[in-house]
Amino acid sequence: MVTTVTSLGRSGLSDWLIQRVSAVVMTAYLIFIVGYLIATPDLTYTQWAALNSTLPMRMFSLLTILSIAAHAWIGMWCVLTDYITVRLIGPKATILRIIFQLGMMAVTLLYVVWAIDILWGI
């Protein structure tokens, strides 16, 4: 058992499940948006704004944004713990990795807040 404190769910299984479920949500959103754009060739700003100001659409977008955030957190955490390690780049790796991890978390959370602001500001 390897202890981790900066991974999203602390458990491997939880991270794995979140990554799979979030991938499904993102795919569903992508299919919906692409389908909508194909089905509405003469899309106007009014139509687009009307679609995005309905509560179900806001919920769907928010769910997708949370999925992207979780997916990115898990993925980036994996990349950082693969390559920024003492084994690969020496003793300074630990502090460097923590800085990158905290930066990644901050950016992810800020994007989520910003996205909520945009979604409910339409």
Added chain:
Amino acid sequence: MLNVSIYRYNPEVDQEPYMQDFQIDTQGKDIMVLDVLEKLKVEDPTLVFRRSCREGVCGSDGMNISGKNGLACVTPLSEAVKKNKLVIRPLPGLPVIRDLVIDMSQFYAQYEKIQPYMINNTPAPAIERLQSPEERAKLDGLYECILCACCSTACPSFWWNPDKFIGPSGLLQAYRFLADSRDTATEERLANLDDPFSVFRCHGIMNCVQVCPKGLNPTKAIGHIRNMLVRSAT
């Protein structure tokens, strides 16, 4: 004449590793890579490699043969030679002791972690613990592993985190005991694996399946472990 290029490194003499070129007359025969190494060792007795059974049972002569991990004793030249050249390097990812001999401590440490032995504290029956043919069949494709390390040293996740990720070989063995009807430590075994590294560093790229000289499928075993974890933890 076959051109052979071999990784050489003797830490007592060499500043750094280098590739040494040899030429060898195989008389057009499709001999095994190990035969080539044995012939070269007659020419140059300083060449060092591990070998024992020379028939794919002991797992000693795992090495990187023309870019693919395998056992030298069961890899014929017809599979390994490209453009009349044979390139032999040690298994990647683990420290080199000398020439083609690697330090496998990290690999064995991971094997030890999964407790590769039967755990059953119930009173032993008079003769033996019985298994039905169906229960026994679940161990096929698992018990045959010879711990040659070809799979784990072909796995990037193991290269980057050999101290944290169990690796395909260890996980195949972990599932061998999880799947055994006579073992009673399933819950403890699963609890020891549920962290982001031990099992879940496997991203399913299947290098292990591609190189396994025994034709085993560690990725499938890892999938079974994941399913067991999902069943017990959700």
